[in-house]
Amino acid sequence: xxxxxxxxxxxxxQGILLAGWILGNAAMLRGYNSTYLPSYGPEARGGRCxxxxxxxxxxxxxxxxxxxxxxxxxxxxxxxxxxxxxxxxGGVLIYDNDLVTLDERAKKAKIYAVPATKxxxxxxxxxxxxxxxxxxxxxxxxxxxxxTVKRSVIEGVRGRYVDLNVRAFEVGYEYxxxxxxxxxx
Amino acid sequence: xxxxxxxxxxxMYFWSGNDAIAEAAIFAGCRFYAGYPITPSNEIAERLSxxxxxxxxxxxxxxxxxxxxxxxxxxxxxxLKSMTATSGPGFSLxxxxxxxxxxxxxxxVIVDVQRAGPSTGIPxxxxxxxVQQAKWGSHGPYEIIALSPSTVQEAFDxxxxxxxxxxxxxxxxxxxxxxxxxHMYEKVVVPDxxxxxxxxxxxxxxxxxxxxxxxxxxxxxxxxxxxxxxxIQSTGLTHDERGxxxxxxxxxxxxxxxxxxxxxxxxxxxxxYRMYKCExxxxxxxxxGSAARSAKSAxxxxxxxxxKVGFLQLKTIWPFPDEVIFELAKKxxxxxxxxxxxxxxxxxxxxxxxxxxEVFWVGNYGGRWIxxxxxxxxxxxxx
Numbered sequence: 001x002x003x004x005x006x007x008x009x010x011x012x013x014q015g016i017l018l019a020g021w022i023l024g025n026a027a028m029l030r031g032y033n034s035t036y037l038p039s040y041g042p043e044a045r046g047g048r049c050x051x052x053x054x055x056x057x058x059x060x061x062x063x064x065x066x067x068x069x070x071x072x073x074x075x076x077x078x079x080x081x082x083x084x085x086x087x088x089x090g091g092v093l094i095y096d097n098d099l100v101t102l103d104e105r106a107k108k109a110k111i112y113a114v115p116a117t118k119x120x121x122x123x124x125x126x127x128x129x130x131x132x133x134x135x136x137x138x139x140x141x142x143x144x145x146x147x148t149v150k151r152s153v154i155e156g157v158r159g160r161y162v163d164l165n166v167r168a169f170e171v172g173y174e175y176x177x178x179x180x181x182x183x184x185x
Numbered sequence: 186x187x188x189x190x191x192x193x194x195x196x197m198y199f200w201s202g203n204d205a206i207a208e209a210a211i212f213a214g215c216r217f218y219a220g221y222p223i224t225p226s227n228e229i230a231e232r233l234s235x236x237x238x239x240x241x242x243x244x245x246x247x248x249x250x251x252x253x254x255x256x257x258x259x260x261x262x263x264x265l266k267s268m269t270a271t272s273g274p275g276f277s278l279x280x281x282x283x284x285x286x287x288x289x290x291x292x293x294v295i296v297d298v299q300r301a302g303p304s305t306g307i308p309x310x311x312x313x314x315x316v317q318q319a320k321w322g323s324h325g326p327y328e329i330i331a332l333s334p335s336t337v338q339e340a341f342d343x344x345x346x347x348x349x350x351x352x353x354x355x356x357x358x359x360x361x362x363x364x365x366x367x368h369m370y371e372k373v374v375v376p377d378x379x380x381x382x383x384x385x386x387x388x389x390x391x392x393x394x395x396x397x398x399x400x401x402x403x404x405x406x407x408x409x410x411x412x413x414x415x416x417i418q419s420t421g422l423t424h425d426e427r428g429x430x431x432x433x434x435x436x437x438x439x440x441x442x443x444x445x446x447x448x449x450x451x452x453x454x455x456x457x458y459r460m461y462k463c464e465x466x467x468x469x470x471x472x473x474g475s476a477a478r479s480a481k482s483a484x485x486x487x488x489x490x491x492x493k494v495g496f497l498q499l500k501t502i503w504p505f506p507d508e509v510i511f512e513l514a515k516k517x518x519x520x521x522x523x524x525x526x527x528x529x530x531x532x533x534x535x536x537x538x539x540x541x542x543e544v545f546w547v548g549n550y551g552g553r554w555i556x557x558x559x560x561x562x563x564x565x566x567x568x
Binding site for chain 1: 197199224225309336364365368369370371372478479481482485554555556557
């Protein structure tokens with residue numbers, strides 16, 4: 001596996017940056033080279049924000065920016081509008097279909113709809129929607145094994161929230177796995 | 186991620202460059218931090234604000250950058266390894282007192298997380314424009330030590346090296362980080378402390394007959410431990426071995442000569458770099474900091490196209506590795522320097538190659554990364 005670029009977009013407060021850290025850390029735990037670059041600046045407060053994760057199991061990662069995304073995960077309309085052009089043709093688009101409406105620009109992508117925020121509410125708190133997404137992404141992408149990503153989730157959240165987040169991860173993973181399975185039929 | 190207490194345990198961490206600098210400072214024995222908030226260095230202060238008290242250290246947020254550097258000079262005199270962190274605008278404010286630390290021979294570490302300048306520039310975006318300022322920013326003749334990390338692991342390793350060099354040479358050491366490395370997260374392996382050499386300043390033993398600025402053969406005067414009966418005289422004025430101010434040009438000559446020589450004559454103990462595929466190279470790409478990541482990739486890409494190109498990554502920026510460049514210049518036809526400024530190290534490479542090689546610059550003036558294909562484009566253009 002050579003360079004894989006992942007862009008996660010949403011708005012401040014959704015845990016977009018934590019999701020980026022968890023993926024980058026998981027790739028490291030798996031033994032891959034990885035970088036994670038959070039968006040930084042006043043525009044990240046409340047407004048649109050993004051995590052860029054680059055994974056490479058062959059070479060050191062050079063520039064940590066995402067210019068030609070293999071995966072785009074979006075949980076906010078403005079993030080979709082801004083970042084869809086960075087997704088390369090044939091790339092994978094995973095989106096929260098209760099929060100984002102696609103347009104014709106998404107036609108180039110392989111599309112997976114994951115109602116992560118609604119699923120997070122059913123798990124207990126909508127704040128774990130990011131972790132639901134990480135679970136779904138783990139199953140859909142098959143880049144890093146489930147147990148390693150789960151370990152990274154546990155490392156990334158504070159102690160008393162571990163159980164909630166692990167539940168969210170499992171629910172998201174299961175949903176993603178079913179999406180992939182239904183494709184095969 | 187958040188659950189550290191006390192000394193960081195050996196192992197693998199997914200840290201930002203700023204996290205790594207803060208943890209490495211603690212690892213190296215830093216127990217005093219004073220600073221004033223500025224993007225993109227803030228995570229260093231934020232982390233040390235809760236980490237230093239855990240290890241018995243002191244964190245102070247000062248009223249400005251001038252006060253910050255003066256307070257770490259004081260803390261270092263008091264016996265604690267001390268650090269501040271800032272970015273371009275704050276680094277400008279610190280210049281006068283960097284000179285004071287040079288003259289008083291006080292070990293301190295200054296982290297400059299460079300952003301796009303001049304002036305306030307683009308606070309949140311990458312720049313590497315403070316490289317010459319690190320060398321010449323304070324007035325008068327002096328030498329400085331400056332290190333520049335290209336990975337988060339190097340941010341950790343070079344911070345330890347910065348403390349070691351500052352203690353060894355009794356001099357300020359500057360870490361020239363940049364927004365790219367500082368905000369990027371990457372793997373860091375924290376070593377077992379038993380495997381890492383930590384240097385502590387040489388202390389004077391006998392208060393009787395102690396002279397504040399009488400150097401040993403290594404050109405470094407032992408520092409007096411405070412509170413143990415030593416009489417200390419220290420000043421930014423030109424001073425003799427006793428530390429007494431003097432207006433005698435010969436005293437000036439002896440003092441400045443020693444301050445320069447303690448670094449110049451021991452450059453080999455300071456200079457660190459990485460050479461890659463230079464053995465048969467016709468062209469060598471020289472880079473440092475974040476730009477070096479793209480530069481190395483470009484070299485790999487060019488090699489695939491059969492171009493004989495090598496890569497030299499500078500970890501030590503100052504003192505500049507003149508001899509390394511000159512030796513390469515005898516063999517290679519061309520240098521390309523990749524940097525996010527107007528060519529600040531390009532001119533050093535020109536100077537050090539003494540006309541034996543052509544020197545080209547590739548880069549931008551700040552606000553964005555250099556991409557590998559830009560460096561590759563330059564290689565193809567000049568080959």
